[in-house]
Amino acid sequence: MILVLLGAPGSGKGTQASLMAKSLNVPVISTGDILRAAIREQTETGLKAKAYVDAGRLVPDGIVAEALRERIGQADCAGGYILDGYPRTIPQAEMLEELGISPGLALSIEVPDSDIERRMTGRRVCLSCNAVFHTEYNPARQEGVCDVCGERLTRREDDEPGTVRERLRVYHEQSEPLKGFYERLGRLRIVVGTGDVSEINRRLMETIP
Ligand code: AMP
Numbered sequence: 001m002i003l004v005l006l007g008a009p010g011s012g013k014g015t016q017a018s019l020m021a022k023s024l025n026v027p028v029i030s031t032g033d034i035l036r037a038a039i040r041e042q043t044e045t046g047l048k049a050k051a052y053v054d055a056g057r058l059v060p061d062g063i064v065a066e067a068l069r070e071r072i073g074q075a076d077c078a079g080g081y082i083l084d085g086y087p088r089t090i091p092q093a094e095m096l097e098e099l100g101i102s103p104g105l106a107l108s109i110e111v112p113d114s115d116i117e118r119r120m121t122g123r124r125v126c127l128s129c130n131a132v133f134h135t136e137y138n139p140a141r142q143e144g145v146c147d148v149c150g151e152r153l154t155r156r157e158d159d160e161p162g163t164v165r166e167r168l169r170v171y172h173e174q175s176e177p178l179k180g181f182y183e184r185l186g187r188l189r190i191v192v193g194t195g196d197v198s199e200i201n202r203r204l205m206e207t208i209p
Helices: 013-024 031-040 044-055 061-070 088-100 113-121 159-175 178-184 197-206
Strands: 002-006 028-030 081-084 105-110 125-127 132-133 188-192
Touching: 002 178, 013 028, 013 081, 013 132, 013 197, 028 031, 028 061, 031 044, 031 061, 031 081, 031 132, 044 061, 044 159, 061 088, 088 178, 105 178, 105 197, 113 125, 113 159, 178 188, 188 197
Parallel strands: 002 081, 002 105, 028 081, 105 188
Antiparallel strands: 125 132
16 A cells, blocks of 8 residues: 655654554655755755755656655565655656556645644754654654664754745645645545644554555
8 A cells, every 4th residue: 555645844744654654564755855865965866956955945856756766666665655745746646646656545634834833943853764853742762862773863954944934835835736636536534633643643544444
C-alpha cells in the first residue's frame, strides 16, 4: 500500500509518517529529507534545489521527480511506502498516476495556520537521522540531543518565521488543491492534526483498512 500524507508545513507529517512507518513496517519517503541530504552533499540535484528550499518555494517538478524516482526504485520500497511531502502540486499527483503509482489513500492532517507558526519555531531536527522533535510538544530526553542517534539537534533554516509564512502561502496556493484531486478519486481522508502526537497517530491508523 502506498500512502500519501498531505498537510501544511508544520502539520506533523514527518513525525506521524515515522510513527506510521514503524507500525506498518514500510519506509517513509520524504522528498524534503531527500532534497536536504542532496543539498548537504552538494550533489547536482542539491545545487539545483538549494535556492528554492532556502526561500521556502517549491523545487521545480522535474528535479523532485527524478530524486523521487531514484528512491522508490530501491528494494525496500517494493512492499509499499509512505510519501511525506510528495505530491505537492496537481501535476506531481498526475505524474504519479501516469507512472502507475497510485496511492491507496491520501491522509490530510489539518492544523489551523495560527497553530503552525508556533509549532515551527519550536521544531528541532536531527540532521543525521532526520528524527523530529519539538521543544514544547515532543521534547528530546536531553535538550538539543537526538533520542535516536545521539547527534546534535538543530532548527531548520526554512523554519525561520518569514520563510514559514511563505511556505504556508505556497501550501494554500499549490498543495491544498490536492485534497480535491484525491477526494474525486474517493481516496481522501481528513484527520484533525491538533492534540497529542499519539492521539493523532491513532486517528491516522484508524483510516487504514
Ligand atoms: P518539507 O521538509 O517537506 O517541508 O520540504 C522542505 C522543502 O523542500 C520545501 O519547502 C520545498 O522547497 C522542497 N520540497 C519538498 N518536497 C517537494 C515537492 N514534492 N515539490 C517541490 N518542492 C519540494
